[in-house]
Amino acid sequence: MREHRSRVRPLTAAALGLLSLAWVLSPGVARAQSPADWLTGLQEHVAPPGQGTPSPQPGRESSGPEQSEETAYVRMVARLTADGEEIEEGLTWRVYGHAAGEGKTSLIATKQDARPSFKLKVGDYIVNAAFGRAHITRRISVKPGGPADGTMEEFVLNAGGLRVKALVSGADAPHNTVSYAIYSDRDQTDNRKLVLSAAKPNLIIRLNAGIYHIVSTYGDCNAVVRSDVTVEAGKLTEATVTHSAAKATLKLVHRAGGEALPDTQWTIQTPQGDEVKESVGALPTHILAPGNYTVIAKSQGRVFQRDIALSNGETTQVELIMK
Incomplete structure (x- = not known):
């Protein structure tokens, strides 16, 4: 570039x-x-849970203590930048932890909310905040004795x-x-x-x-x-x-200006023999980069070909005559 x-x-x-x-x-x-x-009313389709964002590797052990039976609330917010405003919509949150009796990390909670609150057992968790294809994943620790409405975890997506x-x-x-x-x-x-x-x-x-x-x-x-x-x-x-492009419609005929033969097999190649496109039909239309090509038509056990040159903005009909 x-x-x-x-x-x-x-x-x-x-x-x-x-x-x-x-x-x-x-x-x-x-x-x-x-x-x-642009932060509100975005048109991109957000990937469903499990798509477009990474998850912890199966079997990955938490580095902290095992979760106890005591619980606490954790509130979460996300920003695009450290000094930016909170993101108000379009967020998906996924919390990964250890299910009871299991040593592997697995998805235990998902919410689509700007400011979600999770009730979690005391222990360590991995949290993924996704905003379209933007995301951040990091560990949090849930501790006992926090505020009644929960502790706040802030995620900066950058x-x-x-x-x-x-x-x-x-x-x-x-x-x-x-x-x-x-x-x-x-x-x-x-x-x-x-x-x-x-x-x-x-x-x-x-x-x-x-x-x-x-x-x-x-x-x-x-x-x-x-x-x-x-x-x-x-x-x-x-x-x-x-x-930059040209549009070409391909046509195999018995005589100039005649009816196109159905079920024709077409191959478009570069002058070096590299295949660009294959198709089947009476009048296939393809959009090609400007340049030189060889067009090959196969019909009724016979093969016909023609060299063509296409210019930017050109719309043309490429006719091959069976001889």
Whole structure:
């Protein structure tokens, strides 16, 4: 990725007074906003319990004493940043501990509440607070003799939001034609971890602060854009990816302009012979990155092929004639 420019400008934000950071990505744009306008009414689907957030490893023993029969209340709150406001909706809490008579750590309580209160036996627990794909997991200790309404545990997620906008030839991508995957930054072995797949543009995804890699796909072939974005704690990052593509409809005929033959098997390859797409039908339509391709049609035991060149923004019909 090549960064073209970056700039920092003040942004009025209720309660937080954060700055807005804007930068340009190639081939898209990303900018960060304060959380005032995106913390409520988010559109991302939150993963159900057990999905999208890590849980303690099976069989992992608690480092503290075993739970006693005495109980106490524990209240919990979460913030995006240490000095930020409490998150008021969209939180899922999971408490892991030792079930009676068991030595393994297991899920013992789940709540979807901004300020949950748990009645727990005295002892050590592992708590996961999840806000979309952002989460934090840490240990807490429940002690006897606390306040009647319970002790307070505060969780700082160090999280922000990401919203991706997709353009095709400078205009908004047609509905349901673009999806993207989010990957983590490269680890020490130079690998990335898939964070979320099949995400749709214009939805806000909650993520822990950090660097992420976006792979955006227009259509069902190779019209792909890759870009790195940085999510900042307490801010909304908006990234724009611009796709270059051509649309080609394939057609096998007995003569020029004739009827398309049904049940034709199609293969689209690069000039080097790498397969791009396979399909079956009379008039399949595919969205492809601009470039040169070889189109192969198989029908009635015969094989036909044609070399084509596609330009950005082009919509064309590729006709192969049986000779």
